[in-house]
Amino acid sequence: MSTRTKTEVSHYHVQKRRRAQFIEDWRKNHLTVVRGTDVALHQTARGLRTGVFTGADGDRPTRSMDALVHEIDPGVTSTLHRHSWDAMVFCVAGNGWFEIDGERIDWGPGDSLHLPAWSWHRSGNDGTTTARYLTFSSQPMLETMGMAVIEDAGNTPVAELPPRPPYSPGIDGDDPYARRLRRLARDQQARRSGRLHTSWDDLELVNTPRGTRTTFLLDRAIGYQASGITMAMFEIAPGRGQSMHRHPGEAWLYVVEGKGHSYLGAEPEGGENHPWQKGDIIVVDHYLWHQHINDDPENTAKVVRIHMFDSLLETMRALCDPLVLFEEPPDHIRDAQAGDPTTVDWPELHRPTWP
Incomplete structure (x- = not known):
């Protein structure tokens, strides 16, 4: 059998055309703000109504994460499934439960959960009102x-369901294969014993130099073992903004409460402002300078930020070194943009409502 390549052009021309076409297609699909009111929900075979903020299944392709919204009616239990990727859940309305590898976890508005890769899971609603939650996964x-x-x-x-895929325990020895077995066994042991649930009632927001107060929802710093997705929430004071910065990779911000706008631009000045409100997702991509501003003079804005950090961004940092992949303005400019969060009379933290 012949192995001769018959493209009639050099690999240089093939790769150049392929790369150019990829970027052209990518830019056509890029949206800066996805309106919650524009996301259509569809009845699915799982018993849920599901809509796509970002992801190929909603004709808004992404490269590292997707974002979906789900509703489950009273008295409904979804079917079981599992997948090779993991997912983060942020609960928006109603009260429901998740069953993860046979363990039931009840949740309410504002709670967040981790669905580990290859874990059998389903959701249910024993209440009297429709429950709603968002999922962010590493499927793409x-x-x-x-x-x-x-x-x-x-x-x-x-x-009757099979367990997660098996793995071999470590073995003695100092050769490369023995080292690999031990290293990967330790990794799987850690990933299969990670935390699964953060209750809204346990959250404590802390002031930051960027003018907001913030807390982790799902992150390895508080015991989660995920594929690199991290989820945090920050609160912006009335009439104030978070300081400007930029970074690579996809970062999404789900607006839990409030209304405002985000500055996005290739430079710290001269970019565009994009308005947002409760229920929208702000898409920050392409290494843009960005700043999120609360336009309400009386009420705070709460935003959940989802980022593929530990795996994808850390790899990019290694591959792109010495290029700086996270930038903020000098401290005096940052402080002027953000203001002092200790001067804010922050309100009591209440579970979110919908709509």
């Missing part, structure tokens, strides 16, 4: 590598 990144796999189990009893 795994699909890029050809490793995105999903398995649907319908209503099969949990006791």
Whole structure:
């Protein structure tokens, strides 16, 4: 069998055209703010109504994360499934529960959960009102590598389902193979024992030099073991803004409460302002300078930020070194933009409401 390549042009021309086409297609699909009111929900075979903020299944392709919204009616239990990627959940309205590998976790508005890769999971609603939650997953990144796999189990009893994929324990020895077995076994042990739930009632927001107060929702710093997605929430004081900065990778901000606008531009000046309100997702991409401003003179704005940090961004940092991949203005400019958060009379923290 011949292995001769017959493209009729050099690999240089093929790669150059392919790269140019990729960027052209990518820019066509890029949106800066996805309005919550523009996301259509569809009834699915799982028993949920699901809509896509960002992701190929909603014709808004992304490269590392997707963002979906789900509603489940009173008395409904979804089917079981699992997948090779993990997902973060932020609960918006109603009260419901998740079952993760047979463990039930009840949740309310403002709670967040982690669905580990290959864990069997489903959701249910035992209440009297519709429950609503968002999911943010690493599915696009795994699909890029050809490793995105999903398995649907319908209503099969949990006791009859296979466990997560097995792995070999470590072995003695100082050779490369023994080292790899031990290293990967330790990693799997850690990932399968990570935290699964953060209750809104346990949150404590802390002032930051960027003019906001903030807290982790899902992150390795508070015991989660994920594929690199991190979820935090920050609160912007009335009439104030978060200081400007920029970084690579996809960062999404779901507006939990409030209204405002975000500055996005290739330079710290001369960019565009993009308005947002409760229920929208702000898409920060392309290494843009950005700043988020609360336009309400009386009420704070709460925003949940989702970023693929530990895996993708850390890899990019290594590959792009010595290029600086996180930039802020000098401290005196940052402080002038942000203001002193200790001078703000921050309100008591209450669970979010919908709509």
